[in-house]
Amino acid sequence: MKAWAQKRGIPYFLLLPGLAWLTIFFVLPMIFMFTVSLYEGSLDTTYEFTWHWANYSDALSQFDTQFVRSFLYAGIATMLCLLIAYPLSYAIAFKAGRWQSVLLLAVIAPFFTTYLIRTYAWQTILSNDGVVVDFFQSIGILNSDQYLLKTPAAVIAGLTYNFLPFMILPIYASLEQMDQRLIEAARDLYSSSRTAFLKVTLPISAPGVFAGVLLTFIPAVGDYVNASFLGSSQQAMIGNVIQGAFLRTKDYQIASALSFILMAMIVVAVFVYIRFAGSESLMGDEEATT
Amino acid sequence: MGSRTSKRLITALAMLVASLALAACSDLGAGGLDGPVQTAQANGKATGDITISNWPAYIDKNTVPEFEEESGLSVEYIEDVNDNNEIFSKLQPTLANGDPAGRSMVVVTDWMAKKMYDLGYLQNFDKNAIPEVNKNMLPSLQHPSFDPERQFSAPWQSGMTGLVVNTAEAPDVKSINDLFDPQYHGRVTVLSEMRDTVPLVMKASGIEDPSKAPAEDWLAAIDKLSGAIESGQIVGVVGNSYINDMARGDVVAAIGWSGDAVQLQADNPDIQFVMPEQGCIIWSDNMVIPVGAPNPEAAYAFMNYVYTPQNQAQIAIYNNYTTPVTGVKPILEKTDPELAKSQLIFPSEKYQENCSPQPDPPKLQTAEIERAFEALQTGG
Numbered sequence: 001m002k003a004w005a006q007k008r009g010i011p012y013f014l015l016l017p018g019l020a021w022l023t024i025f026f027v028l029p030m031i032f033m034f035t036v037s038l039y040e041g042s043l044d045t046t047y048e049f050t051w052h053w054a055n056y057s058d059a060l061s062q063f064d065t066q067f068v069r070s071f072l073y074a075g076i077a078t079m080l081c082l083l084i085a086y087p088l089s090y091a092i093a094f095k096a097g098r099w100q101s102v103l104l105l106a107v108i109a110p111f112f113t114t115y116l117i118r119t120y121a122w123q124t125i126l127s128n129d130g131v132v133v134d135f136f137q138s139i140g141i142l143n144s145d146q147y148l149l150k151t152p153a154a155v156i157a158g159l160t161y162n163f164l165p166f167m168i169l170p171i172y173a174s175l176e177q178m179d180q181r182l183i184e185a186a187r188d189l190y191s192s193s194r195t196a197f198l199k200v201t202l203p204i205s206a207p208g209v210f211a212g213v214l215l216t217f218i219p220a221v222g223d224y225v226n227a228s229f230l231g232s233s234q235q236a237m238i239g240n241v242i243q244g245a246f247l248r249t250k251d252y253q254i255a256s257a258l259s260f261i262l263m264a265m266i267v268v269a270v271f272v273y274i275r276f277a278g279s280e281s282l283m284g285d286e287e288a289t290t
Numbered sequence: 291m292g293s294r295t296s297k298r299l300i301t302a303l304a305m306l307v308a309s310l311a312l313a314a315c316s317d318l319g320a321g322g323l324d325g326p327v328q329t330a331q332a333n334g335k336a337t338g339d340i341t342i343s344n345w346p347a348y349i350d351k352n353t354v355p356e357f358e359e360e361s362g363l364s365v366e367y368i369e370d371v372n373d374n375n376e377i378f379s380k381l382q383p384t385l386a387n388g389d390p391a392g393r394s395m396v397v398v399t400d401w402m403a404k405k406m407y408d409l410g411y412l413q414n415f416d417k418n419a420i421p422e423v424n425k426n427m428l429p430s431l432q433h434p435s436f437d438p439e440r441q442f443s444a445p446w447q448s449g450m451t452g453l454v455v456n457t458a459e460a461p462d463v464k465s466i467n468d469l470f471d472p473q474y475h476g477r478v479t480v481l482s483e484m485r486d487t488v489p490l491v492m493k494a495s496g497i498e499d500p501s502k503a504p505a506e507d508w509l510a511a512i513d514k515l516s517g518a519i520e521s522g523q524i525v526g527v528v529g530n531s532y533i534n535d536m537a538r539g540d541v542v543a544a545i546g547w548s549g550d551a552v553q554l555q556a557d558n559p560d561i562q563f564v565m566p567e568q569g570c571i572i573w574s575d576n577m578v579i580p581v582g583a584p585n586p587e588a589a590y591a592f593m594n595y596v597y598t599p600q601n602q603a604q605i606a607i608y609n610n611y612t613t614p615v616t617g618v619k620p621i622l623e624k625t626d627p628e629l630a631k632s633q634l635i636f637p638s639e640k641y642q643e644n645c646s647p648q649p650d651p652p653k654l655q656t657a658e659i660e661r662a663f664e665a666l667q668t669g670g
Binding site for chain 2: 128
């Protein structure tokens with residue numbers, strides 16, 4: 001009996017707290033929100049559950065611009081994060097030496113401040129009278145009456161800044177555990193530095209890049225803080241629309257429908273990405289020819 | 291598909307159907323409370339503690355501690371009212387069950403007080419418990435259209451919505467229409483308080499009495515704002531945060547509230563409240579007692595305290611909003627004669643001759659108008 005219990009019972013027992021948490025704080029709210037999305041009515045006329053699927057089509061057609069905009073901004077921000085994070089992670093992992101801990105601390109230190117305050121600080125950084133705008137105006141990228149705040153550039157800059165650590169750390173982690181002797185081996189086989197990087201380092205860091213992209217893109221799509229602080233209504237993302245629907249117009253059913261549509265879109269986007277990144281087409285073809 | 295997958299699918303589907311059935315039976319913050327409005331009876335002296343929700347930067351540092359000392363009550367003063375709609379959304383789910391989430395007093399603007407009252411979320415005052423309020427309330431505030439006998443509301447402060455202008459950068463802004471002037475492109479904001487912004491735009495288009503305007507006028511004004519936002523003329527439909535934008539100098543002219551201009555002068559002495567040519571919008575933020583309030587006696591004690599002229603004078607000096615209490619002007623004439631002349635704290639009839647009280651949109655089209663205005667904020 002004891003042996004049987006140890007084999008079968010304990011794993012499930014250990015899972016129980018996690019499952020309970022997931023059920024109470026994720027599954028049940030999701031289900032509740034799904035039912036809310038099928039309601040009809042308003043606070044004045046009372047709400048009624050009427051399987052009102054039209055909420056989904058209404059929400060999608062009314063806010064298609066904001067959906068596209070959210071994916072666009074998040075996509076650009078993710079790309080920028082990747083471009084900035086990869087060289088930085090590489091440098092921290094291989095070139096930092098005794099500065100490694102300090103650099104890592106510098107990456108994490110901004111998180112000691114709350115997200116809102118960090119984004120708020122960007123209002124001052126990108127302010128019309130600030131150093132950044134002055135600089136861009138002086139070198140001619142901006143005209144004297146053009147500014148950075150309340151533009152898509154500001155929102156994307158905010159998104160990139162806020163999610164950069166989520167890209168740096170996974171890539172750093174996967175690079176750091178790479179065995180340096182693999183590079184040595186590649187050199188021994190007459191590869192150049194460039195080839196060694198492309199064929200050894202890059203594929204080994206692929207899981208880190210993969211994780212970083214997901215950790216950056218998924219929260220960025222639903223973000224509303226950056227668009228709220230750094231953009232005007234013309235830069236409103238789908239997160240802002242949902243916030244307004246919940247807090248201001250109290251269209252709970254539209255807000256819930258929007259949330260589910262957003263979730264579905266993100267799931268589709270992630271599946272496409274997994275297919276693309278998971279397939280060997282990028283990294284494996286070269287191996288096939290050797 | 292394998293039997294394991296189909297078994298999982300069936301289980302998932304069954305769970306979904308079961309929970310949908312369960313959830314369909316539940317209520318979604320179903321509207322308001324029925325039944326007659328109760329009066330919050332005062333039973334003897336106030337004791338214990340009280341939680342008050344108010345707007346930020348609306349009281350000086352000393353009033354609450356001094357009130358605590360005098361009354362022996364313990365006050366938790368929360369500044370969590372940033373927007374009428376947001377505090378409503380925050381409290382509505384529990385208010386629908388008669389529970390004000392610990393608060394015995396909330397301060398909301400006229401129209402929100404009326405909305406909450408109509409939904410049954412407020413209690414009537416026990417007038418015998420608030421002699422100072424009855425005695426000292428400004429006559430012009432005693433019979434507002436939304437609460438003619440002041441049954442459920444007592445003004446905390448009154449104020450004016452008009453133009454807040456950086457007179458060094460935008461010296462020529464004297465009317466709401468000047469906000470649409472291309473020379474201020476990208477440096478103008480308007481308020482997210484619909485009942486301030488839209489009536490001001492309507493007044494600037496020649497509609498003298500916004501409270502009688504039909505829905506078309508509201509929607510036309512929202513349309514005009516929409517065009518300006520799309521072109522980038524107006525860069526924000528914001529709440530309190532316009533203060534930060536103006537302090538940094540990113541915004542030079544905005545629709546804003548009278549008291550804020552004085553607070554901004556500490557950052558930049560050029561910033562002033564400018565009475566628009568076509569007049570301002572006058573409103574009050576009111577102290578209300580929600581249904582199920584834990585300590586109405588303490589709420590009445592607080593109301594009596596702030597309606598006593600000496601105590602009110604202290605608040606008025608800090609706030610620079612219109613004080614709703616008579617007898618404050620003589621006090622300020624002795625202690626702060628400059629402030630005693632302030633048109634913001636003691637506006638003369640001449641100063642406010644073109645001003646209108648804050649209107650509500652026509653009841654039947656309110657939802658449509660609110661949605662149109664919301665679209666300004668999210669570009670949708």
